[in-house]
Amino acid sequence: MSFRTQRRKFLLSGLAAAGGLVGSLVLHKDRQSISTSQPIAPSPLPHRVLGKTGLSLPILGLGGAGQTPLSKPDAEKEAVEMIQQAWNLGIRYFDTAASYGPSEDYLGKVLPANRSNVFLASKTAKRDRDGAWRELEKSLKRLNTDHLDLWQLHHVSFPEEIEEIFGPNGAIQAIEAAKEQGIIKFAGITGHHEPDIIIEGLKRYAFDTTLIPVNAADVHHPRPFISSVLPVARQQQVGLIAMKVPAYGKLLRPGVLSGMSEAMGYSLSQAGVHTCIIAAETVEQLTANVQTAKAFQELDAPALANIEKRTQSTWEDHSFFRDWA
Numbered sequence: 001m002s003f004r005t006q007r008r009k010f011l012l013s014g015l016a017a018a019g020g021l022v023g024s025l026v027l028h029k030d031r032q033s034i035s036t037s038q039p040i041a042p043s044p045l046p047h048r049v050l051g052k053t054g055l056s057l058p059i060l061g062l063g064g065a066g067q068t069p070l071s072k073p074d075a076e077k078e079a080v081e082m083i084q085q086a087w088n089l090g091i092r093y094f095d096t097a098a099s100y101g102p103s104e105d106y107l108g109k110v111l112p113a114n115r116s117n118v119f120l121a122s123k124t125a126k127r128d129r130d131g132a133w134r135e136l137e138k139s140l141k142r143l144n145t146d147h148l149d150l151w152q153l154h155h156v157s158f159p160e161e162i163e164e165i166f167g168p169n170g171a172i173q174a175i176e177a178a179k180e181q182g183i184i185k186f187a188g189i190t191g192h193h194e195p196d197i198i199i200e201g202l203k204r205y206a207f208d209t210t211l212i213p214v215n216a217a218d219v220h221h222p223r224p225f226i227s228s229v230l231p232v233a234r235q236q237q238v239g240l241i242a243m244k245v246p247a248y249g250k251l252l253r254p255g256v257l258s259g260m261s262e263a264m265g266y267s268l269s270q271a272g273v274h275t276c277i278i279a280a281e282t283v284e285q286l287t288a289n290v291q292t293a294k295a296f297q298e299l300d301a302p303a304l305a306n307i308e309k310r311t312q313s314t315w316e317d318h319s320f321f322r323d324w325a
Contacts, residue, residue: 041117043090045293048274051239053186053208057119059268060293061093061241062086062286063279064103066248070279071101079106085283087114089290095211095241095277096143097123097154098135108144115145123154123190124171127164132174136183150209151178152188156197157325166204192244193325195228202232214242214273216251216266217311217318226270234272242267242276247318256310256318260292266307269299 045058062083064070069078083094083106094111096103104122111118120143124135140146153171156162165171178184188209189201198210210233212225219226233240246252246263257263267276280286299307311318 041092041114043092045090045290046296050241050274051209051233052237053239055119057093057275058090058293059275059296060091060264060289061095061119061121061275061277062091063243063277064094064096064107065100066279067281068279069281070096070103070106073102076102076106076109079103080110082280082283082286083107083110086286086290087111087118089287091290092117093119093121093275093277095121097125097152098139099123099125099154104139104142108142112144119149120145121150121152121188122148123152124174125154127153127161127171129169129171129173132171133177136174136178140183147182148184150186150188151175151184152190152209152211153201154190155193155325156189156191156201157193158197159200162197162200162204165201172205186239188239188241190243192321193323195223195225198225198229199232202229202236202238206236207238209239209241211241211243211277213244213321214240214267214270214276215245215247215318216257216263216307217247217315219308220312220315221319221322230270230272239274240272242270242273244321245276245278248321250318250320251311256314257307260289261295262307264289264292265296265299266304268296269304 043058045060047056047058049055050057069075069082094107096107098104111120122139122143124132126132126135136151139148153165156165175187179187186208188211189198189207190211191198192213198212201207202210210229212229214226218224230240245267246260251257251263252259264276267273278289280289
């Protein structure tokens with residue numbers, strides 16, 4: 001029995017045991033025939049087409065990690081309230097990962113009611129085929145769904161990881177099998193450590209998306225993502241998702257940027273960026289972020305230069321996450 005047949009049978013039986021999801025994996029063949037440009041539920045937020053996926057998404061999605069109830073144990077009430085409010089406010093893109101604590105579980109309590117109208121993304125940090133597939137199985141169960149709109153290789157940071165991913169029995173084989181079976185629609189690569197690693201990944205495989213840091217401090221880093229990865233992504237029509245937009249709030253401190261409008265405005269004004277994900281600590285903060293996205297107007301070159309000038313002296317403090325790997 002082949003790897004794909006074994007894994008599909010395991011996943012199917014596991015989902016049935018977990019609660020008999022409606023339609024289970026038998027719907028995947030039909031789902032594959034649906035156009036990727038099919039619109040999701042209406043949203044008051046501005047939309048952009050996510051690269052070659054052809055899918056129109058709001059310019060703001062909800063992040064599932066960081067200082068947010070979504071990644072905190074024993075915060076189910078607050079997390080569920082935030083996810084529901086995000087939907088009510090027009091958020092249609094929800095980002096999580098297998099390693100984000102209870103984030104997948106919390107999303108799985110709210111999103112199934114509107115599953116066909118949201119863009120649901122998760123990630124795996126496993127670099128081998130079997131390990132990645134096992135995480136995919138667990139993610140689907142926790143999210144209470146039978147498919148992901150986007151499955152991403154999480155925080156790819158080093159050359160040896162690239163070699164394992166694309167080597168014999170590498171995680172890319174799990175991505176290929178999951179795409180073939182309709183368990184995932186799109187595949188992506190993410191990272192916030194080394195731009196050249198992301199570029200190498202994009203050269204080796206036709207990823208649909210990449211998720212990378214795009215913020216007002218990046219331009220000052222000796223190895224910036226904006227000037228290196230963005231041109232490659234544009235050339236390949238890869239959907240580009242900005243993360244670390246306010247640098248965990250550090251860019252919003254007094255004396256740096258005036259607020260989220262400048263942080264988000266800077267990221268979304270970079271050529272090739274299609275959307276961004278930002279976590280929220282409270283429902284009030286989430287609401288404010290949505291209002292900022294609604295009012296977004298692309299910044300011109302002088303405005304971008306002015307923002308960069310104000311981040312020049314403190315860029316290292318705002319790039320601390322680059323050391324995480």
